[in-house]
Amino acid sequence: MSESIMINIEKLNKSFGDLHVLKDIDFTVKESDVVCLIGASGSGKSTLLRCLNFLELKDSGTITLEGEVIEKDSHDLNEIRQRVGMVFQHFHLFPHKTVIQNIMEAPMQVKKISKKEAEEQALVLLDKVGLSDKKDVYPSKLSGGQKQRVAIARALAMKPDVMLFDEPTSALDPELVGEVLATMKELAEEGMTMIVVTHEMGFAREVADWAVYMHDGKIVEVGHPEELFNHPKEERTKSFLDSVL
Amino acid sequence: MDILTTFVDTFPMFFEGMLLTFQLTIVSIFIAIFIGLFFAMLKISKVKVLEWVADLYIFLVRGTPLVVQIFIFYFGLTSLNISGFWSVVLGLAFHNGAYIAEIFRGAIQSIESGQMEAGRSLGMSAGLTMRRIILPQASRRALPPLGNQFIIALKDSSLASFVGVYELFNIATTQGSINYDYMTYLLIVAVYYLVLVLLFTVIVNLVEKKMSNSER
Numbered sequence A: 001m002s003e004s005i006m007i008n009i010e011k012l013n014k015s016f017g018d019l020h021v022l023k024d025i026d027f028t029v030k031e032s033d034v035v036c037l038i039g040a041s042g043s044g045k046s047t048l049l050r051c052l053n054f055l056e057l058k059d060s061g062t063i064t065l066e067g068e069v070i071e072k073d074s075h076d077l078n079e080i081r082q083r084v085g086m087v088f089q090h091f092h093l094f095p096h097k098t099v100i101q102n103i104m105e106a107p108m109q110v111k112k113i114s115k116k117e118a119e120e121q122a123l124v125l126l127d128k129v130g131l132s133d134k135k136d137v138y139p140s141k142l143s144g145g146q147k148q149r150v151a152i153a154r155a156l157a158m159k160p161d162v163m164l165f166d167e168p169t170s171a172l173d174p175e176l177v178g179e180v181l182a183t184m185k186e187l188a189e190e191g192m193t194m195i196v197v198t199h200e201m202g203f204a205r206e207v208a209d210w211a212v213y214m215h216d217g218k219i220v221e222v223g224h225p226e227e228l229f230n231h232p233k234e235e236r237t238k239s240f241l242d243s244v245l
Numbered sequence B: 001m002d003i004l005t006t007f008v009d010t011f012p013m014f015f016e017g018m019l020l021t022f023q024l025t026i027v028s029i030f031i032a033i034f035i036g037l038f039f040a041m042l043k044i045s046k047v048k049v050l051e052w053v054a055d056l057y058i059f060l061v062r063g064t065p066l067v068v069q070i071f072i073f074y075f076g077l078t079s080l081n082i083s084g085f086w087s088v089v090l091g092l093a094f095h096n097g098a099y100i101a102e103i104f105r106g107a108i109q110s111i112e113s114g115q116m117e118a119g120r121s122l123g124m125s126a127g128l129t130m131r132r133i134i135l136p137q138a139s140r141r142a143l144p145p146l147g148n149q150f151i152i153a154l155k156d157s158s159l160a161s162f163v164g165v166y167e168l169f170n171i172a173t174t175q176g177s178i179n180y181d182y183m184t185y186l187l188i189v190a191v192y193y194l195v196l197v198l199l200f201t202v203i204v205n206l207v208e209k210k211m212s213n214s215e216r
Ligand SMILES: Nc1ncnc2c1ncn2[C@@H]1O[C@H](COP(=O)(O)OP(=O)(O)OP(=O)(O)O)[C@@H](O)[C@H]1O
Pocket: A016, A019, A021, A039, A040, A041, A042, A043, A044, A045, A046, A047, A048
């Protein structure tokens, strides 16, 4: 198999003041990989994702995206972020814009594509996430699951090469989790490279190629989900899994 | 009965004054909005020097009486051959800009940080996200306090009378002294102010309603 490397991180460090949050993280994601990131609260999962699309700037280490080492001094981070889509726990839809306007905003404003083209693309994406009938509705009228699916469509509208999901279902009522996971599974099957912070072990087992366990700012263990969940090699992984399962 | 006749008789005169008061207020508020937006941006820029500049401006406005500011603008600007009307307009704009800056800053900071992050995560620049995502939401939140500031500015414009602008209050005091009857003219001018304030309130409410209809 000649899979190309999508993201490579070496010796990544990040601190907030005195708090050392990411400690020498090494991590590789190949194209079309789906990676699930698990770990206790405060272990640095969100910070790692945010460093990957430069919402947080690393202190040291290298981040390589599609073979290119990205540095804030040599690269336009706005351009990099177009290639790295992000879905947030609390959706962060734009409340003053309708569903379709949410999706059309960045392609029109950033990529400067025509309104007509943006609309056509948005309709395809809405169809894909199953929300064509909601296109002219404001976000406040949507359920949590619908909001998150719009947020996914909005991120996809920029045609990113990688998608980052930070606990995309944690803010949802249990009965709404399934629809969002189904959308994500579909995306994975289409070959999207995805890094997902989640506690949905069922999703990780079914969809993920790799599971990564983080503890206290370090990657403790990486493995195929079944293996990592059923036969963790590290004691810390084992005790974490015992506590969540 | 007397006051009613006086009211009718002086209507053309007061109407002119009302137009002038209206112009003073609208033009100065219009300029003050741009000043306010500018200093609000400085305040949230996270650049220390720029924040200090904004703080200094707000301190100067808050720390001195409006009437002093108007006199300084009047004598300063008329010496540069700027008309009395415009020097008062700029004085009022300078004054209101500080309060409007604080209104905008509060409104912008009340928008949750996730909105900026969402914009940035889509590849939008900070400026673009501010313009397209944050400011439209913040203006909606700023509207009620802005409306309030409009009304304050309207009433404050009466201070222009002290530097000879022939607006409502100046007409009232001038007529009062000519006719040895201050009370009648002061009561009359109060009515004009009430009407103007009512008009402003209705307009602000309409705009507010229109804005909230197109959302949520
Ligand atoms: N902007 C920030 N400023 C200061 N400290 C921060 C900031 N962001 C995160 N932290 C701290 O960094 C640590 C790691 O946070 P992070 O959000 O990455 O953890 P997490 O693994 O995502 O946790 P959770 O499961 O609760 O979301 C925490 O102690 C957090 O308080």
